[in-house]
Amino acid sequence: MNNTVFYLMSEKLSNYAMLSCPGSQPHNTDVCPVCGGIYTSRINPIIQTCFEGKKEADYFYDSLFITHLVSPQLLNALQEAGITGYYDQKTDFIEWTDRTTGKKLDIDGSKYREIVITGRGGYLTDLEGNRIPYCEKCGKIEYFGLYSYKGFSTDDWDGSDMFFLKNWPGVLLVTTKVKKVITKNKFKNIRFEPLKEFQFT
Numbered sequence: 001m002n003n004t005v006f007y008l009m010s011e012k013l014s015n016y017a018m019l020s021c022p023g024s025q026p027h028n029t030d031v032c033p034v035c036g037g038i039y040t041s042r043i044n045p046i047i048q049t050c051f052e053g054k055k056e057a058d059y060f061y062d063s064l065f066i067t068h069l070v071s072p073q074l075l076n077a078l079q080e081a082g083i084t085g086y087y088d089q090k091t092d093f094i095e096w097t098d099r100t101t102g103k104k105l106d107i108d109g110s111k112y113r114e115i116v117i118t119g120r121g122g123y124l125t126d127l128e129g130n131r132i133p134y135c136e137k138c139g140k141i142e143y144f145g146l147y148s149y150k151g152f153s154t155d156d157w158d159g160s161d162m163f164f165l166k167n168w169p170g171v172l173l174v175t176t177k178v179k180k181v182i183t184k185n186k187f188k189n190i191r192f193e194p195l196k197e198f199q200f201t
């Protein structure tokens, strides 16, 4: 049982532009024969990106290929603070369009960098350290029944400031250090929820 305070970091959404990564880019799809969990992985590590909406943000997420993007300012702040658990790489920007008209907007989406999360935690546990039920084959948590839990933790953590759990695909967890850097600089489109108070809804 780990007593370090962790936060889920996610998009605030409210009116900000949205990222989508075209499903037409080369990828593999694997399905777990036991739980039916679907795993989509890209073949080219450089992700293709499209944005929709006028309001620019400092952070974007798309779940299809598990993509976390940050603005140059946010990346710079993470680097200056010595945040660990990721590396950054360029993206293959396709287009930025208006949500209502579908017209192209003159916004350069290539300035956003992907942060590839390398930090790792263990399995998702309840607050007593018991593992949440998961698929024996692929490890994925079983969403059915999760609604009865309030508050979570993890049974292992490599000490990185940004990390993924073994069996909660794409969900970004961060330390207080990350939250402080982001809150202090008022970066846009990011919200934090304490993992120990999180509830599936």
Ligand SMILES: [Zn+2]
Pocket (backbone or CB within 6 Å): 032, 033, 034, 035, 036, 037, 135, 136, 137, 138, 139, 140
């Ligand atoms: Zn499975």
